[in-house]
Amino acid sequence: MAELNEIIHQTVRLRIMAVLVTLEPTDEADFTYLRDLLKVTDGNLGAHLRKLEEAGYIAVNKTFVERKPRSFISATPAGRRVFQDHVAALQSILQNK
Amino acid sequence: MNVSPSEAEEALAAIQTAIQKTRHSITHSGAYVTLIATGIVWLVGFTCTQFLQGEILVYIWVGLSILGSALGVFLGTRIGKRIRSPSTAPIARRIGAFWLLLALYAIAVIGIAHPTDGQQVTMLVILFIMLGQLAMSLLFSLSAVWWVLPVTALALIGYLLLPDIFYLWMAVLGGGGMIALGLYIRSRW
Numbered sequence A: 001m002a003e004l005n006e007i008i009h010q011t012v013r014l015r016i017m018a019v020l021v022t023l024e025p026t027d028e029a030d031f032t033y034l035r036d037l038l039k040v041t042d043g044n045l046g047a048h049l050r051k052l053e054e055a056g057y058i059a060v061n062k063t064f065v066e067r068k069p070r071s072f073i074s075a076t077p078a079g080r081r082v083f084q085d086h087v088a089a090l091q092s093i094l095q096n097k
Numbered sequence B: 001m002n003v004s005p006s007e008a009e010e011a012l013a014a015i016q017t018a019i020q021k022t023r024h025s026i027t028h029s030g031a032y033v034t035l036i037a038t039g040i041v042w043l044v045g046f047t048c049t050q051f052l053q054g055e056i057l058v059y060i061w062v063g064l065s066i067l068g069s070a071l072g073v074f075l076g077t078r079i080g081k082r083i084r085s086p087s088t089a090p091i092a093r094r095i096g097a098f099w100l101l102l103a104l105y106a107i108a109v110i111g112i113a114h115p116t117d118g119q120q121v122t123m124l125v126i127l128f129i130m131l132g133q134l135a136m137s138l139l140f141s142l143s144a145v146w147w148v149l150p151v152t153a154l155a156l157i158g159y160l161l162l163p164d165i166f167y168l169w170m171a172v173l174g175g176g177g178m179i180a181l182g183l184y185i186r187s188r189w
Helices: A011-022 A031-038 A042-055 A077-095 B005-051 B056-080 B088-113 B118-140 B142-161 B163-188
Strands: A028-030 A058-065 A068-075
Touching: A011 A031, A011 A042, A011 A058, A011 A068, A011 A077, A011 B005, A028 A031, A031 A042, A031 A068, A031 B005, A042 A058, A068 A077, A077 B005, B005 B056, B005 B118, B005 B163, B088 B118, B118 B142, B118 B163, B142 B163
Parallel strands: none
Antiparallel strands: A028 A068, A058 A068
């Protein structure tokens, strides 16, 4: 039985996970890509990413591209699984209403 | 954790919107870069072909093709940096091999058919390029198919019905149209 996940259910985190899960499992999204796509501030996005990283749902890869620091984010297998479970749980709520 | 049906509905809608935006950002970014780069090459190249003659046109087209390809690769790489994918390298090699083989097939067809004038050569090259774009669109992004077919239709109309202004027709409607479409896709994204 699919379960709701309290960490993922928050709107911004839900949208972050939706974006990352849409990418190929081996793909990583740039921090600025997520910020622009979700229309959130740097601080807001950073805070939500930290929560997801602490839960083990995303991996943050900090690196340098052309001598500039860049963060690339991807969904972990556990994050993908939890997200799919969360979506299934939401769908079952609608089906049972 | 308790979630009401209306909250669940809102959450699912938010997920759907985020997924759609992501897919659009990936597919449309590639489409508009290709469109603008090809459009610029066509606009300048065909305008020159309409008004100039002789060997200089060969150099113009070769130069423009190199510039267009370089611009496409540069812009594509810049956008690609926003999503890193280790799986794209083998695909990129296959795409490169496909275009190379298609170019060889085009040269073979032109060599066998012996077109009688420049317009026939141009039309054959356009048909091969559009065929390649169609294959790319069908394999990687179905949403891009719709611009390939109208451009092909426009080229055929110009070739069959307006031979006197065929190159100018291709420059303004083909090249200009692709640039306008590329900018439109970019602004919407």
